[in-house]
Amino acid sequence: xxxxxxxxxxxxxxxxxxxxxxxxxxxxxxxxxxxxxxxxxxxxxxxxxxxxxxxxxxxxxxxxxxxxxxxxxxxxxxxxxxxxxxxxxxxxxxxxxxxxxxxxxxxxxxxxxxxxxxxxxxxxxxxxxxxxxxxxxxxxxxxxxxxxxxxxxxxxxxxxxxxxxxxxxxxxxxxxxxxxxxxxxxxxxxxxxxxxxxxxxxxxxxxxxxxxxxxxxxxxxxxxxxxxxxxxxxxxxxxxxxxxxxxxxxxxxxxxxxxxxxxxxxxxxxxxxxxxxxxxxxxxxxxxxxxxxxxxxxxxxxxxxxxxxxxxxxxxxxxxxxxxxxxxxxxxxxxxxxxxxxxxxxxxxxxx
Amino acid sequence: xxxxxxxxxxxxxxxxxxxxxxxxxxxxxxxxxxxxxxxxxxxxxxxxxxxxxxxxxxxxxxxxxxxxxxxxxxxxxxxxxxxxxxxxxxxxxxxxxxxxxxxxxxxxxxxxxxxxxxxxxxxxxxxxxxxxxxxxxxxxxxxxxxxxxxxxxxxxxxxxxxxxxxxxxxxxxxxxxxxxxx
Numbered sequence: 001x002x003x004x005x006x007x008x009x010x011x012x013x014x015x016x017x018x019x020x021x022x023x024x025x026x027x028x029x030x031x032x033x034x035x036x037x038x039x040x041x042x043x044x045x046x047x048x049x050x051x052x053x054x055x056x057x058x059x060x061x062x063x064x065x066x067x068x069x070x071x072x073x074x075x076x077x078x079x080x081x082x083x084x085x086x087x088x089x090x091x092x093x094x095x096x097x098x099x100x101x102x103x104x105x106x107x108x109x110x111x112x113x114x115x116x117x118x119x120x121x122x123x124x125x126x127x128x129x130x131x132x133x134x135x136x137x138x139x140x141x142x143x144x145x146x147x148x149x150x151x152x153x154x155x156x157x158x159x160x161x162x163x164x165x166x167x168x169x170x171x172x173x174x175x176x177x178x179x180x181x182x183x184x185x186x187x188x189x190x191x192x193x194x195x196x197x198x199x200x201x202x203x204x205x206x207x208x209x210x211x212x213x214x215x216x217x218x219x220x221x222x223x224x225x226x227x228x229x230x231x232x233x234x235x236x237x238x239x240x241x242x243x244x245x246x247x248x249x250x251x252x253x254x255x256x257x258x259x260x261x262x263x264x265x266x267x268x269x270x271x272x273x274x275x276x277x278x279x280x281x282x283x284x285x286x287x288x289x290x291x292x293x294x295x296x297x298x299x300x301x302x303x304x305x306x307x308x309x310x311x312x313x314x315x316x317x318x319x320x321x322x323x324x325x326x327x328x329x330x331x332x333x334x335x336x337x338x339x340x341x342x343x344x345x346x347x348x349x350x351x352x
Numbered sequence: 353x354x355x356x357x358x359x360x361x362x363x364x365x366x367x368x369x370x371x372x373x374x375x376x377x378x379x380x381x382x383x384x385x386x387x388x389x390x391x392x393x394x395x396x397x398x399x400x401x402x403x404x405x406x407x408x409x410x411x412x413x414x415x416x417x418x419x420x421x422x423x424x425x426x427x428x429x430x431x432x433x434x435x436x437x438x439x440x441x442x443x444x445x446x447x448x449x450x451x452x453x454x455x456x457x458x459x460x461x462x463x464x465x466x467x468x469x470x471x472x473x474x475x476x477x478x479x480x481x482x483x484x485x486x487x488x489x490x491x492x493x494x495x496x497x498x499x500x501x502x503x504x505x506x507x508x509x510x511x512x513x514x515x516x517x518x519x520x521x522x523x524x525x526x527x528x529x530x531x532x533x534x
Contacts, residue, residue, distance in 0.1 A: 005382050005394070031398060114398070175421050176394040178386045263419030337424040
């Protein structure tokens with residue numbers, strides 16, 4: 001299949017068009033501007049609409065309105081911009097509406113830096129808005145995987161009526177790799193779902209899409225029903241374990257750092273250290289069972305992140321504190337090198 | 353050119369001023385690798401580095417899956433200006449090579465750990481009737497010859513893929529050939 005060289009941001013935009021995304025609403029912020037730029041050039045050719053909103057808050061509320069009509073839509077932003085969108089995302093969760101949100105992390109807090117970071121893991125997986133908000137979060141680590149996951153994310157959003165996040169970082173957005181998109185799918189005529197507000201024309205009952213539920217019974221019922229629905233997403237958790245069977249230390253990372261730990265593992269294996277790696281591909285819901293299985297023979301676990309330590313808490317909880325878990329992180333826009341991770345591994349093996 | 357099982361990882365860093373073709377040279381290399389069916393990553397510096405005029409890009413080429421796309425210790429460095437000489441030459445991997453455009457950079461680096469090649473690339477380009485911006489492609493020709501990453505046939509295909517200005521294709525091929533003859 002023909003491959004083309006594309007930046008992660010551009011590839012995700014192309015994949016969204018191919019997945020049938022018809023509307024994009026966004027507001028520029030580095031390091032994810034290529035997503036909007038690409039869609040502004042290409043989305044209209046497939047009958048879609050690109051719209052640069054007046055702000056991130058405007059953009060997410062346009063997504064809210066668009067999703068309410070049953071149209072496939074998306075937005076993208078980076079850390080401070082995602083913070084602004086969280087209010088709208090919470091409303092969408094409350095109204096059970098599907099959309100795809102691409103979060104290309106940069107260093108924070110505040111304006112921070114435009115360099116890569118993984119410091120928004122907690123935001124994406126635990127609280128992308130107020131009020132018991134839990135949304136599925138994918139964390140791909142290559143341009144090809146970003147493309148494949150974009151289609152999956154749109155399908156998952158529609159199936160489970162929820163916003164779905166694709167969590168990246170500045171490096172994955174800016175990096176180019178060869179990528180293939182498969183054959184052009186024959187575009188299927190989309191049926192509007194039976195909840196969509198499409199105009200009743202006095203021919204049917206009107207439909208009401210809202211997150212306002214003033215009666216406690218009604219609100220509690222929707223929360224429990226939504227949680228039950230999200231249980232179904234748990235069956236879709238995905239991960240990748242390499243060389244974990246005989247590993248004394250399993251190194252865990254997602255996204256960009258998952259690539260770096262792969263290099264570190266190769267270095268360590270070449271010098272006789274028994275090291276394995278585990279990479280969650282979905283970080284919410286977290287692949288609890290898979291990581292437990294991968295670490296069943298491990299004496300220690302090392303979590304590597306470009307943050308002060310966020311996923312490390314999920315790892316500890318998933319392993320039920322049965323294995324000692326260490327953390328190694330870089331912050332401020334630094335991507336850790338394989339050498340420094342190998343050094344950390346060597347430090348850990350002293351206590352084995 | 354395939355046979356990926358024996359093809360080792362090449363970690364290449366290209367650095368210079370914005371406008372010297374740093375990102376273009378990297379894309380050309382990435383296209384070469386893609387045509388040869390290798391694994392490849394291309395990672396630019398972005399943001400303030402780009403806006404301040406100093407620019408670099410990292411290209412990793414391998415026969416197998418590439419881990420980190422960030423190059424901390426290049427085995428091949430192409431260096432096109434003074435600031436990148438100061439910043440990157442000391443980081444070259446032991447046994448690697450720094451290719452330095454000596455028509456722009458007057459400094460030299462004294463080391464036994466890696467090889468420094470001083471090539472007056474920009475002057476070589478202009479002496480042969482090419483634009484000074486093709487100096488970097490002259491060096492790339494030399495890198496391709498020294499590393500054996502690919503052959504001229506693939507380079508020609510990759511140039512046609514990388515530049516959309518048809519009048520620049522011949523000039524780029526000529527620059528590569530000058531580099532390969534050094």
